[in-house]
Amino acid sequence: MASTATGFPTNPSLYIGKPSETDPDVAPPDHENLFVLVPVAADTTTGHGGIDGAGDPRVERFVDGVIAQIASWTGANDLADRIVVRRTVTPADFAGELSSWRGSALGPAHTLRQSAFFRAPNASRRTAGLLHAGGSTIPGIGVPMCLISAELVLKRVRGDRSASPVAEPVGARA
Structure with missing residues (x-):
């Protein structure tokens, strides 16, 4: 898998789960919870994630691209606008919050x-x-x-x- 200069893959694999399908308590009423895992290298220099787009700009731009890809695949062209809470987590966050070596999950x-x-x-x-x-x-x-x-x-x-x-x-x- 090729990587960009930011350290993120250019054509990432995506693992998408919808835990609210079987556990409605993981999302507010009348909402859904999507979990998207994007495998990236254990590299803390890629920056930190954040809440509602407040992570490092290159992280959030990468995530914007992932959301756009999911929207394209599913035909949910307004997907980005429908997100109520967005949280991004990166290897730097794993390293800082969990003491994970090089941010490895x-x-x-x-x-x-x-x-x-x-x-x-x-x-x-x-x-x-x-x-x-x-x-x-x-x-x-x-x-x-x-x-x-x-x-x-x-x-x-x-x-x-x-x-x-x-x-x-x-x-x-x-």
Whole structure:
């Protein structure tokens, strides 16, 4: 994927979700909530996002282009005008607010030296009793891996050293 001088991709992939479709509480009454994820490099020099267009100008120009692309694809030509609240978040925001290395939303890369058992352990080496779960620890990124990571922490807390999965709670929904 090619990038512009701003560090943003020229033809970005877009992952679009509408959480208000299944959870009306995530949007005001008679409104919808769209979440748009645009994968970009973990680079804090691209600038900060903001609320209602108040982020760094090059970030907001890029987001304007993404909104225009969605409007074009969907035929919702007035999409930009229909936005009630707009929040942009960038790698610089991830770094500043979450102490994420270089602003990465996904943790270490999927290279051999950063995969599987080479990833950071789920027990802190510095703080006794502090356990970690998520994409930056064993076994890696993605929802299934993060759930396994959480399961590993739960098993550690319970003292369970078995290789079998944690049993479903009684009465759990399918």
